[in-house]
Amino acid sequence: MDNVIEIRHLKKYYGKVKAVDDISFAVRKGEIFAFLGPNGAGKTTTLEIIEGLRKKDSGEIIFFEKYTSPQDFYIKEQIGVQLQNNAFFDNLTVYETLKMFGGLYKKSIEPIELINKMSLNEKKNAKVKELSGGQKQRLAIAVALVNDPEIVFLDEPTTGLDPQSRRNIWDIVLELKHQGKTIVLTTHYMEEAEYLADSVQIIDHGKIIAKGTVDELIKLLNKESVIVFKSGNNKIFEEKFNGVIFDEKVEIKTDNVEDTLFNIMSFSKDKDIYLDDIVIRKPNLEDVFLNLTGRTLRE
Structure with missing residues (x-):
C-alpha cells in the first residue's frame, strides 16, 4: 500500500466562493506531507473535510485504498487530529486531559507514556491553564496520538512558539515519522516545511498550484x-x-x-x-x- 489518503476532484463551494475547487492529490504512507497556502486559500477547509469535520460538495476521499468515508469507525480509530489550545478544559491536569480523550477510543495509549514522549513529566499534575504555549502545543500533539493513529494531522503546530520550542516540536514530528506514522502538516513557517516535509502541496484560491519535493519546487524557479x-x-x-x-x-x-x-x-x-x-x-x-x-x- 503506497497511498494512505487519496483525494479525487474534491469540491467545496460557499455560494460563489470556491473554497476547494476540484483538487486531487495523494499522501504516501510514512511521509511528512506539508500542505501550504495563504490565509483563505482553502487548506483548512480541505483538511477539515478529510478529517470528517466538514462535508464536501463532491469528490472522493479514499483512506488506505478502500475506505471512502472519514466517518467510518475504522478510520476514526486510525487518524489523530491536533486540537487547538482552546479545545481543552483549563482546570483539568495534563494527565486528566489525556485520560479523558483516551476514553473516546476503543484502544488508547496510557497517558504516562504520552507524557514521557512529549517531555511533559514535570507538568503531569499541572492544570492546562498553567502550561506555557510550547507545553500546550505538546499536549495537543499528545492528544492527537492518544489512539495510536496511523495518520496524524498537525495544523500549525508551532505557531506562536519561540525558536527553541519550535525545534522541540520538529524533533517530535521527525520521531513520529521514524515510528512509521504518516504526518499531514500545515504551517506558516517555510523553514519548517523545508526542514520536515518529504512532499509539499501549495494551494491558492482553492486550487493546487504546485506540488513536489522541496528540491523539485525550488527548481521551478x-x-x-x-x-x-x-x-x-x-x-x-x-x-x-x-x-x-x-x-x-x-x-x-x-x-x-x-x-x-x-x-x-x-x-x-x-x-x-x-x-x-x-x-x-x-x-x-x-x-x-x-x-x-x-x-x-x-x-
Whole structure:
C-alpha cells in the first residue's frame, strides 16, 4: 500500500466562493506531507473535510485504498487530529486531559507514556491553564496520538512558539515519522516545511498550484541565486529588476550573480541611492511561494 489518503476532484463551494475547487492529490504512507497556502486559500477547509469535520460538495476521499468515508469507525480509530489550545478544559491536569480523550477510543495509549514522549513529566499534575504555549502545543500533539493513529494531522503546530520550542516540536514530528506514522502538516513557517516535509502541496484560491519535493519546487524557479539588500528606495529596484520586497528588503532572483550585481551597483550609483546589507543566497521555498502566489505565506 503506497497511498494512505487519496483525494479525487474534491469540491467545496460557499455560494460563489470556491473554497476547494476540484483538487486531487495523494499522501504516501510514512511521509511528512506539508500542505501550504495563504490565509483563505482553502487548506483548512480541505483538511477539515478529510478529517470528517466538514462535508464536501463532491469528490472522493479514499483512506488506505478502500475506505471512502472519514466517518467510518475504522478510520476514526486510525487518524489523530491536533486540537487547538482552546479545545481543552483549563482546570483539568495534563494527565486528566489525556485520560479523558483516551476514553473516546476503543484502544488508547496510557497517558504516562504520552507524557514521557512529549517531555511533559514535570507538568503531569499541572492544570492546562498553567502550561506555557510550547507545553500546550505538546499536549495537543499528545492528544492527537492518544489512539495510536496511523495518520496524524498537525495544523500549525508551532505557531506562536519561540525558536527553541519550535525545534522541540520538529524533533517530535521527525520521531513520529521514524515510528512509521504518516504526518499531514500545515504551517506558516517555510523553514519548517523545508526542514520536515518529504512532499509539499501549495494551494491558492482553492486550487493546487504546485506540488513536489522541496528540491523539485525550488527548481521551478530556474534561478541559481537570490541577491538580497536594503536600499534608500526599494520600490524602484523592485520595478527595475523584476524583484520582490520582503521584510523591507529587495530580493532579486538571478542565474548570473556577477552581471546582475554589477547592474544593481551601477543603477544605484546613477540614481544616487544607497545600498546596504547585501547578501547572496540560494533560492528557498519562500521564493517559490512568492513567485507562485505573489505574497508571503503569512499574508
